[in-house]
Amino acid sequence: MTCPYLAYRDESDDRCFDEPRAYCTAADRFVQPMRADICNDRYDLAHDRHCEIFLEHAGTDGDATDRRTENATDGSETGGDE
Template sequence: MTCPYLEYRQEANGERFDHSRAYCTATERFVQAMRADICNDRYDLDHAEQCEIYRKHTEEAQL
């Protein structure tokens, strides 16, 4: 299962990139390519429960 919170974008804030970059919609920021690969390659990953970026984001939102 690919990460439901991951998108690939070729532009942001009026800036265009040569290639698509991984963007995490849970945190509303770009993430490292290696992290995106892990998010998309772990088929048994429950993103809402096991993704440290998602968990940290939801914990901060609850404060």
């Protein structure tokens, strides 16, 4: 599954890129390749659990905070094997 806020763009204003670059429509900016790994749910990462940008924009702020708190207080490490 891919983050609904992820887009790939091959240009920005008056610049053209050789390869499309990851762009976060929620944050309205280009993101680093490692951030795009989270957006693309690679390496056991999940955008709906590990991305603070997605969590801020998904539902209400309270819902996003609850998810982050739940992950942090359940005794498991975020990003670890389940």
